[in-house]
Amino acid sequence: MQHRHIGWLAGLLLALTVPASQAAEEVKVVVVANWENGADSGDAPGEYQDWVEREHLDQKVPVRGAPDVVRRNAQGLYGMVLRHGAPDLVAFVLDPRFDFSHTYWLFTGISGVDPKAAPVGSVAWARWVIDGDRARELDDRDIPKGWPYGLFAIGASRPNQLPDNPNHYGSVTDVAELSQALPLNRGLADWAFQLSHTVTLADDPVIAARRAGWKGYPIAQRAPMVLEGETLGAIRYWHGAARTHWAEDWVRMWTRGQGRFVMTNEESQTYQRIMITLADEGLVDRQRIMVLRSASNFSMPPPGVSETASIGDEGPGQALAFDNNQRVGSVVLHQLLQHWPQYRLRIPQAAASTPKP
Template sequence: MFPTIKGIALPLASTVAGLALTTTTALADDGITPVPVKVFVGSMFEIGDNSGDRAGEFQHWYESYWQDAEPVEVHGASHDLYCNDAGVCGSVLGMGKVASSSSMQAILLDPRYDFSDTWFILSGVAGTPPSQGTIGMVSWGSWLVDYDLGHRWAPQEGEPGEPVFQPRKGYEDIRVYQLNPQLVERAMALSKDTPLEDSDSAQQYRQRYPDEMARRAPFVRTGTHMTGDTFFHGPGLSAEAQYMTELYGADDYVITEMEAAAITQVIDRLHGTDRIMSLRGAVNFDQGNPDETTQQHLDPAPGNTAGGFAETVANIELVGSHVVDDIVEHWDQWQDGVPTQE
């Protein structure tokens, strides 16, 4: 059976984009104008409800922007979409490359919404090397690097001490993205002085690490965000991540996460990358301290976890909301591009 729109049969070979275009035409014929979206915030998971219980990545955003919004089901997305009257929309996209990017594509192709001028914030928790960050830190991504899309081999099968990764040809356009430098600079200017939350448990945990950066109180910074479905861990793989950023000409690796490069690839196909922001808060270090093995750090004994999760998810929204609110309040300056800093 062929799919139909308003009784018109469509060939099975029609592309999704063509289907969305036809649906948009149908909506226009009915006098329905797509809702213009000024800001879209995508989180990757929520622990329970959107409000009133232990907060995951989405709850603080929801409580700030969508308490009164009706949930909208988007076909093909993993969770409902929420939009407020100011043109700020958001959704939980799902964890990992496939779940998050497929949800993002479903939302972007929904003809009820116009994303042609949208600013995107890809938001969530992450890890950080102790030489570059600390628990509770929040980072705006300057570059996104895909941890995969290459060749790897066992260390014993290569030269001792040499990297065990090399890029695979054919992925040059999707393995690394430089995000709009003017946008990153503007986001930092708006949010760098945000007072961030901290906890006693996180403060105590930091002291296990000798790195000056790891012992710092939470702060806001920029740097490369490394995207990989594999939860790579330990000083060796952390060094490999840094090697990859240098190989690709990116900034220092400061964040390990699972989704941003994949979501960016989807947005890029339809709207480019100039309006994409990657915003991550560090809830763990990507390696153990000098007194524990990598396995011990991955499976800590009771009382040896990092702490600071609740404070970090709060910090992400505290930092990101400065940018969201500025975009909405000064839309006449933001609609056509990043405003010139005063």
């Protein structure tokens, strides 16, 4: 089921793939950002600019179908910003000039963070990307007595229940196909966290002052931190304590208690499903994908503030989130590039003593 809504990849494959006239260049590492404000450098930063400027991604790489999204530096680090969404990503992977069979991918971006998990400015390595779009929904004003909310799994009969009747979704007959947990390589994520958890993070006086308002949420009052935790992607922009409760339950349920909700955003689920399809076609290695999200705001308001007064309040924390995402992610990408002969054939795994926050 997970590939049905992106069947357009087959058409793109036919349209964009052309015979290569020379051996394809092996791409080692790609960092992926979702959007940028204005220019890629020299103005107010978005998700891409810190990467472009600090990693000296000075060479533009025209790609058929995505002419202004890819850059690289002299060390072999590629960066791309998904100005047009998934088509940019697919166009790059299908460009016959490049070989992605051993490529490591780092998907980055800012997010809302659960105040029970981490403060604004924090950075989290994901072990799973959880899809928050594919669900059944009843208006919360109409839900049966005793339900916590009106969102529940397709194939289930109530919230916090895994699917037990796959035939409730068209022709799907396998409950496993209904899973909304998209697993990443846990060993690679643990290794990346182990390598980067001591990075010195930036802080901001405005954000520091705001932390005092989080009475009763001791973790939200801390300085920015590096941690491991899941990212929940949903196209709809949700906000508030009730939906944060749903997100915590949704992540816990789909990971069977092994994951925890930390970050929420609008695009992770889409791009991971695209990468799964590309991996199934043998174009990328699914085991070499990493997801690093940083917190620009909370997924709910602080005590005493209404949801409507706080929704969309990313502005004060955005620059801090951009900054810390690059600080943490660059440590891992530099390690991969500096020891490429080692990591080309052997995907790194964490030592058994990985610290857990």
